[in-house]
Amino acid sequence: MAPHPGIPVTVRPARPDDAPAIARVHVDSWRETYAGIVPGDFLASLSYERREQMWKSGLEHPGWKGVLFVAEAPEHGVVGFVAGGPPQEPDGEFSCELWALYLLRAHQGKGTGGQLFRRFTSEMASRGHSSMLLWVLAENPTTGFYERMGGVKVREREIEVGGKKLVEWAYGWRDLGTGRW
Numbered sequence: 001m002a003p004h005p006g007i008p009v010t011v012r013p014a015r016p017d018d019a020p021a022i023a024r025v026h027v028d029s030w031r032e033t034y035a036g037i038v039p040g041d042f043l044a045s046l047s048y049e050r051r052e053q054m055w056k057s058g059l060e061h062p063g064w065k066g067v068l069f070v071a072e073a074p075e076h077g078v079v080g081f082v083a084g085g086p087p088q089e090p091d092g093e094f095s096c097e098l099w100a101l102y103l104l105r106a107h108q109g110k111g112t113g114g115q116l117f118r119r120f121t122s123e124m125a126s127r128g129h130s131s132m133l134l135w136v137l138a139e140n141p142t143t144g145f146y147e148r149m150g151g152v153k154v155r156e157r158e159i160e161v162g163g164k165k166l167v168e169w170a171y172g173w174r175d176l177g178t179g180r181w
């Protein structure tokens with residue numbers, strides 16, 4: 001069901017008690033997004049409990065370097081989130097990484113992904129980051145969204161997910177302050 005027309009989605013910092021809802025969006029959105037790209041048995045094996053534990057332990061840990069915002073829709077609760085922080089692998093070129101950005105399909109295409117993306121990048125810029133990297137599967141049409149957000153394809157690598165080889169592209173932003181390359 002779509003959110004109420006005219007009632008805006010709220011984007012706010014995540015709290016530890018959001019972990020179950022973030023995990024639900026994470027797993028459901030993976031299944032919606034990657035069906036036909038990632039092997040079905042891998043998608044079936046994803047666990048709400050494991051994802052909840054992962055996000056909860058980060059959000060509860062006082063020294064966690066992650067940044068996590070949720071999008072909340074009236075009467076629907078958390079329908080999307082964005083997370084990121086230090087690069088997952090040491091990087092001499094980009095100072096931070098967007099690790100994950102997911103919205104339930106029913107809530108896509110209404111401006112919420114752009115809102116989450118801009119909130120995250122302005123937070124990272126205010127923390128002193130001037131550049132950002134993220135990885136996305138080449139087959140994922142979301143590459144178009146990141147281009148719309150000003151990202152430039154900077155790298156390519158091969159990864160294996162559930163026993164299948166897939167290509168990932170990295171998008172980079174060199175000037176987070178303006179959102180431009």
Ligand SMILES: CC(C)(COP(=O)(O)OP(=O)(O)OC[C@H]1O[C@@H](n2cnc3c(N)ncnc32)[C@H](O)[C@@H]1OP(=O)(O)O)[C@@H](O)C(=O)NCCC(=O)NCCS
Nearest residue numbers: 101102103108109110111112113114136141142144145148
């Ligand atoms: C990617 C995602 C977060 C975008 O969120 P969204 O709410 O659907 O996007 P928005 O409505 O905010 O769109 C913002 C702008 O990007 C454009 N856009 C959105 N998706 C696009 C796409 N796939 N290709 C090109 N442009 C796109 C919109 O047209 C809009 O343009 P405008 O500013 O000219 O109006 C969302 O579709 C999603 O969660 N997808 C599935 C999960 C996923 O693949 N996550 C990334 C994993 S790395």
